[in-house]
Amino acid sequence: MDGSIAVLAGQIVSMFLIMAVGFILVRSKLVDDHGVSQLSNVVMYVANPAAIVVSFIRPFDYTELANGLWSIAISLLVLVVTSVLAQIAFRKKNVVSQAAVIFSNSGFIGIPLVQSVLGIDYVFYLSMVLVAYNIYVWTYGVYLVSGDKKQASLTSALKNPVVISVCVGLVIYLTQLALPDMVVTAITDIANLNTGLAMLVLGAMLAGADIRSLLRDRKLYKASLLRLVVAPLVTIALLCAFGFLPVNVRLVTLIAYAAPTGVIVAMFADKFGKDYRYAAGVVSVSTLLSLLTMPPIMALALALF
Template sequence: MLNIGDVFSNLVGLFLLIAVGYAAVKLQVLPVSSTKLLSNLLMQITLPATILVSLVRPYDAAFIRDGVLIAILGTVLYLLYGLLSLPACRLFHVGEGRRGAWIFSAMFSNNGFMGFPVALALFQEEGLALAVFLGIPFNLLAYTLGAKLMCMDHEAEDSSPPPSWRSILLTSVNGAILLGLVMYVAQIPIPDVLSTPLTHLSNITTPLSMLVIGMNLTEGRVGDLLRDRDVFSVSFLRLVFFPVLTWAILRLLPISNPLVVGVTLIIMAMPSPAISAILAESYHSDKEFASRSVFLSSLLCLISIPLISLLL
C-alpha cells in the first residue's frame, strides 16, 4: 500500500514544477509558443532516454510477463472506457460538435507527460519500466480510434486524414521501447560512454514535462471553464469513475505482482491527455473544450490521485 503522505508530497513537488511553468509564461519569461519546441525536446529526446535507461536492467522473465500483461490490461481498459463513454455522453447531454472530444478526453489518460513522471516518483524505475508498456496501447489507439472520434465532431472536406501506421509506429518513444526491450532480452548493457549522457537526459524528463504542462495551462480561462458543465462531467469520469472501476476490475483478476496493479491504477487515474487539444485542432473538433478538460482535470488530479492511491 502506498503511503498517502509520500504520494501527496511527490504530487505537490510535481505541481510546484507545473506552477513554475505557468508563472514563466504569465511573467513573460517564456512565450507560450515555446511549448511546441519543448514538447518536441521531451518527446523526441529526453523521454526516449528515460525509457531506455529504465528498461536496460538485469534479466527477469517475470518482468517481461508483467509488461505484456500490463499492455493487454491497458488495451482492454481503454476500449472499455470508450464503450462506456458513449452512453455517458448522452446521459450528460453533451452537445454536438464536441462529443468526440468529450469521449476522447474521458477515454484516454495523460500517460506520457504526467503518468511516466508520477510512476517514476511513486514506484521508482521498476514502476516506470512497467508504465512504459501502457504507452503501447495508448499510442496505437489514441492516434487511430482517437482521431476517428475527433472526426465525429466535424466531417469537413479539408479535415486531415488519420495518421498512417508508419507515423504511429515510427516514433522516438516507440523506437526507445523496442530498442530497450531488445537490449533487455539480449542483456546488452548501455556502453559507459553513453550511460552518463543518457542518465542526464533522463533526469530532465520529469521537470521538463511538468513545465510544459504548466505552460499549456495558461491557455485556459477560468471564467469559461466554470460555465462549461461538460468539462466537469468529463473530469468526473476521467478522475473518479474510471479509476474506481479499474480498481474493482483489478481486484477480480489473479495478478500476483502488486506493482502491476499499482502502476495500472495510477496511470489510468491520470488526467485527460494534452494531445487531446492537438488532435481536436487537427480534426476540427472543439479545441477550446479539449483544452479546458486538460486544464481542469490536471488541477483536480492533485486531489483525486492521492485519494485513488488509498485503494492500493
C-alpha cells in the same frame, strides 16, 4: 499504506509546484508560446524516451517480461471498457468529451509520477502500458475525433516516440546489450530531467487557458468527473481480477489511467476542426483537479490490492 499515500501526495504537490513555475514563466513573459512548444518537443522526443530506455537497462527476467505483456493486455482492456463508458455518457454528440474521458495524460504525467513514486525500474511496465495506449490513440482516437477511418493509421502509432523507445529498450533488454558506462550515464542524466521539464510544460500550457470562462461549462465537469473518478474506479475493478500480478505492477497501470485528460485530446481537436477551446479546458481543469483525486484513488487501490 499510509506512507505510500503520503509519498504519492507529496510527489503530486511537488509536481504541481513545478507546474506553478511554468505558469509564472509564461505569465511573466519570460517564455512565450514558441518556447513552450520547443520545451514540449524536448520532453516528447528526448526526456520521455530517455526515461523509457533507461528502464530497460536491467538484467533479463522472464517473470518481468511476462508481467509487462500482461500490462499491455490490461491496458487495452481498460481503454476498450472506458471507450464504452464514454460513448454511453456522451453518445455521438460530443466526441471531444468522449476522447477526454478515454485518453489520460499517461505519458506526460504517468512517467514522471511512476519514476518518482515507484522508481525508474517501474517505468519498464509503464512503457508496456504506453505501447497499447499509443496504438489505441492513433487508431481509434484519431477515428473518434476526426470521424474519418482513413485518418486512423497504425503506421502513425508505430512511429510514435514512445513506441520507438520501447522497441529500442526491448532490444537492449532481450539481447542484454552492454552499453558503455558513459552512454548509460548520459541517458540517465537526460531521463532525470523528465519530471521537471514535463511539469514546466504543463504549467505553461495552463497559463494559456482562460480557466474562468471554462468553469461555466457543465460538460467540462462531467468529462473531468468521468476521467478522474469513474474511469480510475473501473480500472481498479479490472485490476482486482489480475491479483496474480505484483501490487506495484498494477499500480503502474492505475497511475496511467488515473491521470487527467491527455494533451493529445486538445491536439486532435485542433487538427480535426473540433472545439479546441473546450478540449484545452478539460485538459487544464482535469489536471488541476487531479491533485485532489489521485491520492484517494491510490489509497483505495492499495486497500483493495
